[in-house]
Amino acid sequence: MIKCKQATQMLSEKLDRPLSAKEKINLTMHTAICTPCRQFGKQMETIRGLSKSYTKAKKPDEK
């Protein structure tokens, strides 16, 4: 069983490289029972999305 430390690293690396089948299984099993890591995974996606918006930020009145 992997620990949060490894799981969070995988959740980050998932954005940079394809995970192996084994890594995917380990990660799925871990996040199924670990709420903080599940949040962490969502937040990694959020940070990526926010970074994409960084240079495209619109003024509030131009929605």
Place this chain on the structure above:
Amino acid sequence: MTNANLSVEMDSSAAVNIFQDAVFIEELRTQMLKFAKLQVRDNQLAEDAVQEAMISAYQNIDRFARQAAFKTWVFSILKNKIIDLLRKEKRHTAASQLEDGPNLSGEALIEHLFEENGHWQKDERPKKWDQPEHGVENEHFWRIFDACLDALPAKYGRLFMMREFLEMDTPEICHNEDVSISSLNVTLYRARLRLRECLEDHWFQKEKS
């Protein structure tokens, strides 16, 4: 500088509108300069890149009636100029030569966040972020985001921005910066750990208190 022609005439009403909004132009310039300087350590080169991006934007101004569209476009020109500069300047400021910097970084950060058994420290566990997407519309959020980026050690910030802002791929970053793939991935992981923590502490949780 081949397309620099400062004597372009102001012949378009859109150009007049956008470039006459001095506050908008000045803010945009400041933001671009900050963005460029984070990537290109040579200030003069960074300023030149911003200047050139502004000039080519100005020459094509009649395509943009709205400030938001203009901004997106001028940043995409700037991004390409920075990528060019980074390719040329390869050895100059390679990330492999940068220090990890002060503050909690690397192993110290990991030790701070996780217990010895590899689980989250109780009060460091990620909390749920409510409506993360609403930050995009909020100017104050971007100020915090900037501050969190600035707080990253130089090497982290540089590699993170190459990946997330310039959207460079792994082989290109590794080649440019003289780092191994695994070292790049670990650095990105640590950068995201820090950024995540900073955003949670200063924005997502702060709102609730």
